[in-house]
Amino acid sequence: MTLSTQHQKHLVLLGAGNAHIHVLSTLASHALPDIKITLITPYPRQLYSGMVPGFVAGHYTLDDCVIPLEPLLKKTTVQWLPRRVTALNANQCTLTLDDGSEVSYDWLSVNTGPVQERKRLEQTLPGVCEYGLFVRPLEGFGALWPRVTELAQNTALRVVVLGGGAAGIELAMAMAYRLPTATVTLVTGGAAVGANYTPAVQQRIVKALVRRNITVLVDTAVSIQKEEVLLASGTRLACDVPVIATSAQAPAWLEDTSLTLNEAGILSAALRLAVDEHGFIAVDACQRSTSHPNVFAAGDVSTRMDLPLARSGVYAVRAGPALTKNLTAVIAGQEPSPHMPPEKTLNLLSCANQTAIASWGNYSAQGRWVWWLKDWIDRSFIKRYRRI
Numbered sequence: 295m296t297l298s299t300q301h302q303k304h305l306v307l308l309g310a311g312n313a314h315i316h317v318l319s320t321l322a323s324h325a326l327p328d329i330k331i332t333l334i335t336p337y338p339r340q341l342y343s344g345m346v347p348g349f350v351a352g353h354y355t356l357d358d359c360v361i362p363l364e365p366l367l368k369k370t371t372v373q374w375l376p377r378r379v380t381a382l383n384a385n386q387c388t389l390t391l392d393d394g395s396e397v398s399y400d401w402l403s404v405n406t407g408p409v410q411e412r413k414r415l416e417q418t419l420p421g422v423c424e425y426g427l428f429v430r431p432l433e434g435f436g437a438l439w440p441r442v443t444e445l446a447q448n449t450a451l452r453v454v455v456l457g458g459g460a461a462g463i464e465l466a467m468a469m470a471y472r473l474p475t476a477t478v479t480l481v482t483g484g485a486a487v488g489a490n491y492t493p494a495v496q497q498r499i500v501k502a503l504v505r506r507n508i509t510v511l512v513d514t515a516v517s518i519q520k521e522e523v524l525l526a527s528g529t530r531l532a533c534d535v536p537v538i539a540t541s542a543q544a545p546a547w548l549e550d551t552s553l554t555l556n557e558a559g560i561l562s563a564a565l566r567l568a569v570d571e572h573g574f575i576a577v578d579a580c581q582r583s584t585s586h587p588n589v590f591a592a593g594d595v596s597t598r599m600d601l602p603l604a605r606s607g608v609y610a611v612r613a614g615p616a617l618t619k620n621l622t623a624v625i626a627g628q629e630p631s632p633h634m635p636p637e638k639t640l641n642l643l644s645c646a647n648q649t650a651i652a653s654w655g656n657y658s659a660q661g662r663w664v665w666w667l668k669d670w671i672d673r674s675f676i677k678r679y680r681r682i
């Protein structure tokens with residue numbers, strides 16, 4: 295009789311993004327037997343981005359905006375590795391972590407979110423690494439923001455927010471509200487402010503910005519120096535706090551093509567996952583990598599290749615249940631099933647003074663009740679995963 299040790303299959307959850315928070319909460323009540331599960335993420339909590347503008351405005355403490363991982367993990371057999379991934383070899387099913395260690399997996403689920411790659415940004419915006427206040431990672435921003443409010447107690451700060459998308463708009467209004475003596479300028483990056491919204495919503499946004507005395511410049515920052523932001527038009531903006539809310543990018547570790555020696559001693563490039571033209575993981579309707587069927591990805595790190603661009607970025611809060619179902623299926627040896635995000639989603643933009651703008655398809659609305667709705671949805675999201 296020969297004794298054989300059965301290899302215990304390993305699922306790695308990379309990042310504690312919103313979809314993985316849902317996966318963990320399900321594992322807390324429905325364990326997956328006979329497999330090892332590891333969560334790799336650097337922080338012991340997940341800071342919920344939707345509430346960050348409210349934190350900046352002073353409506354929430356940072357603690358109000360976080361889902362601690364420990365109580366969730368305690369109810370599961372999931373092991374937490376407090377590390378970051380730095381490289382992936384999708385061919386060999388291995389991840390390299392920031393301490394140089396390697397982790398191998400049978401199934402990988404990626405929910406690491408978008409990033410602001412400092413080195414890449416520095417090439418187009420020199421000075422950004424030295425002077426910029428980066429919005430991502432949110433944990434870094436959350437730790438630095440109180441220092442800005444302290445500075446504002448003695449100085450009338452000149453704040454320049456770079457980025458005319460939802461995050462830049464919400465943060466500019468939150469900063470103008472929280473720092474009444476500051477001057478706030480929003481530099482859109484060349485596009486109209488809130489370019490992804492309908493014209494009616496754009497009008498609402500512009501009016502709300504004007505009401506808060508925020509100067510909007512349809513221009514692009516080309517360099518940052520001490521106390522100054524230089525724009526493509528040649529305008530020089532005096533600036534104490536350049537806030538970097540420019541669009542986020544795919545993480546550099548997805549680009550890794552480093553050369554490695556394979557088992558046969560042949561030098562080969564680490565095979566990377568299929569990505570879209572911007573470097574985000576290309577996934578199918580089942581949120582499965584189009585190149586590696588044992589890899590799933592959800593949230594902003596991925597792009598649904600079966601959907602038009604506008605619908606491909608499934609917000610990770612909604613992707614959680616479908617991802618959980620599909621991971622459970624493949625682990626049980628079944629086929630995953632397609633997930634169709636709704637055609638229209640409710641979008642809520644906080645205007646800081648406890649009012650907000652709502653948009654749903656071509657409809658839009660604004661006011662205090664919209665803020666109450668947003669506040670209720672956001673707090674309920676946090677509460678739901680804290681209670682488990």
Ligand SMILES: Cc1cc2nc3c(=O)[nH]c(=O)nc-3n(C[C@H](O)[C@H](O)[C@H](O)COP(=O)(O)OP(=O)(O)OC[C@H]3O[C@@H](n4cnc5c(N)ncnc54)[C@H](O)[C@@H]3O)c2cc1C
Nearest residue numbers: 309310311312335343344346378379406407461593594610
């Ligand atoms: C100020 C602000 C406000 C926003 N408000 C809204 C809103 O109201 N509604 C909305 O729909 N969207 C909003 N967004 C956009 C929203 O943040 C993203 O769509 C959302 O965070 C994406 O979720 P995610 O789960 O993909 O990633 P994230 O929420 O970013 O989570 C990523 C996770 O991965 C971990 N991680 C990161 N890098 C690594 C690594 N190398 N290795 C291991 N782990 C890693 C992180 O620590 C984190 O746990 C806002 C963004 C900002 C900046």
